[in-house]
Amino acid sequence: MRVLSGIQPTGRPHWGNYFGAIRQYIDLQENNDGFYFIADLHALTTVRDPAQLRENVLNAALDLLALGLDPNKATLFVQSRIPEVTELTWLLLTGTPMGLLERCHAYKDKKERGLPADAGLFTYPVLMAADILAYDSQIVPVGADQVQHIEVCRDLAGSFHHTYGETFVMPKAKTLDVGAKVPGTDGQKMSKSYDNTLPLFGDVKKIRKQIMRIVTDSRPMEDPKDPEGDHLFELYQLFAGPDEVAAMVEKYRAGGFGYGEIKKAVAEVSEAHFAPARERREELEKDLDSVRDILDAGAVRAREVAGAVLDRARSACGVR
Ligand code: TYM
Missing domain, CATH: 1.10.240.10 (Tyrosyl-Transfer RNA Synthetase)
Known part of the structure; x- marks a missing residue:
């Protein structure tokens, strides 16, 4: 099975990230074709310091490898290295109803709290749908808070199919019974935006x-x-x-x-x-070049897969 998931490099990973998602990546890498990525384009909606973002990306790779992600079993890469995904995002955006995105919680929460929201945050779920569809993903292991986004992805794939014919593999979210919604130090869901996290490292x-x-x-x-x-x-x-x-x-x-x-x-x-x-x-930190090599090799493999899917989507909608 093709398993895919991503994590935002917005700070240090916490217990929620691990028990809801990362430990699933590690279990599932054994008997599946795992694609795991660091969602730096998504992180741009909150991290606006380029040096910080680069550092966070490398840290996220170190975290995942240290926790047991094995580059010989799974493909580890950085989202922005795969431009096919951003083109696919546009193809999907042209068929995305505004109302669907207005109901998505990341945007809705920010708006309700009176915080400024930009078009990046608004269209965030479409980039996420492209992430998933670009790799013919069948299973998407996540915490409970991402299930809505995977439903949006399924909706967008469905409406693309309705307009242009069968093109994508239909993905399914996978959550765990224990760990899908880890509480933070205040009892609310553990989340970087609530400042209630317990870090792994x-x-x-x-x-x-x-x-x-x-x-x-x-x-x-x-x-x-x-x-x-x-x-x-x-x-x-x-x-x-x-x-x-x-x-x-x-x-x-x-x-x-x-x-x-x-x-x-x-x-x-x-x-x-x-x-x-x-x-x-601590061991991995001593050899950052090897970590960069792992990410380079991951990007090559990911682009091969995404390129073929993008070609299918382009010819389906007539842009080639
Ligand atoms: P992110 O970076 O917020 O979180 C990464 C993963 O951790 C899970 N998680 C939790 N699980 C249980 N309890 C919690 N308290 C908790 N907090 C976070 C999240 O559900 C997630 O699985 N949009 C995604 C990144 C992304 C993605 C994708 C995921 C981009 N493209 C494509 C899957 C497929 C996000 O912000 O995750």
């Missing part, structure tokens, strides 16, 4: 402090507590095995247990979980 002590500051309710220590719907418990579940989770449920229900204890447990399990990736990242 970075200073362990600083991350531990952030964990200790996770917002909880103010029930007294002796009260029994309900793990259901508790975001600290939800975070713990991402890392712990079934026995540890069952033991934690007991502690919650028995009472006499404070949130400080589960915070410490979350810090410990998360540090242990990401320790090997941290070490791999």
Whole structure:
């Protein structure tokens, strides 16, 4: 199966990115043809500093490789290196109803909060549709917040087909039961734009402090507590095995247990979980040229595939 997904290089990746999406990339690279990319063109809607953007792109590549993405099994590349995708975006845009994009949440949220939104943000889902369709993608592993965008992609492919005939492979979103919507330190969805993220890499002590500051309710220590719907418990579940989770449920229900204890447990399990990736990242940082070579090779492979799909789309709509 052709599996494709992308991540924006807008800052350091967080637990939500990993548990919702990146760990799926790594699992799925084993028995599929995985295409994974760093969405720098999408990041232009928020990152406006060129040096910062370049640095973020390289960092994102290091992060993905350190977490286990294997360039011998999957294709890793940078979105902007594939100009076929931007041309395909135009072909799709000419058939995209305004109303469809007006309903998309990234644009809607910004508008509702009274923030200035540009045409890049408005048409963001069409570039994303082109990303997906350009590689004949069948499966798109993502967190829950991207499912709407994949539905838009399916709609756009459907209307293109209606106008010009069958051209694209119809993709499907793939989300996990646990991890599709990881909560942040305030209990809302973990997101770079809410400033409530816990990073995968970075200073362990600083991350531990952030964990200790996770917002909880103010029930007294002796009260029994309900793990259901508790975001600290939800975070713990991402890392712990079934026995540890069952033991934690007991502690919650028995009472006499404070949130400080589960915070410490979350810090410990998360540090242990990401320790090997941290070490791999330090190794990879010593040889950035190899990382650049991986991205170059990925772009060559990605362009081959996207070029053939773009040719199909061009001839379908008569621009060649
Ligand atoms: P981005 O960079 O915001 O996020 C990357 C991936 O992380 C997932 N994610 C989460 N999953 C669970 N819980 C959370 N709190 C959480 N926060 C983020 C996202 O769902 C995503 O899978 N538009 C995309 C990038 C993109 C793309 C594509 C993805 C561009 N083109 C084509 C798939 C296919 C984005 O902004 O992801």
